[in-house]
Amino acid sequence: MSGHAQQTGEVIDIEGWQPDDQFSIYPEGTREKSLWISPQPPPLPFLIGDHRYLFKHASHRYPCQFWCEIIAHRIGCMVGIPVPPAYAAWQSGQ
Secondary structure, three states, rough: OOOOOOOOOOOOEOOOOOEEOOOOOOOOOOOOOOEEEEEOOOOOOOOOOOOOEEEOOOOOOOOOOHHHHHHHHHHHHHHHOOOOOOEEEEOOOO
16 A cells, blocks of 8 residues: 555545546456546646546446445555555545
8 A cells, every 4th residue: 555545535536637538447257347547747646647547437336345445455465465555535526
């Protein structure tokens, strides 16, 4: 985990981020996904500027399922297993 973990008040708003030109819609898996490029400089200290992030849309059936990925990331970091980072995010204009 980086030196700064996402805090309660640091929910990422991807409104204004640029969609990835090549793979904006990500068709694999059961949930809708899209790729977005973070601004430079990054809006929060744990993000990387000008970096592609996969945005997974919450399912109406399981609206809190994203917590499983966030918890898995945190546990993986604690025990030294490389796990892709997962953060809480939304798009305010939607």
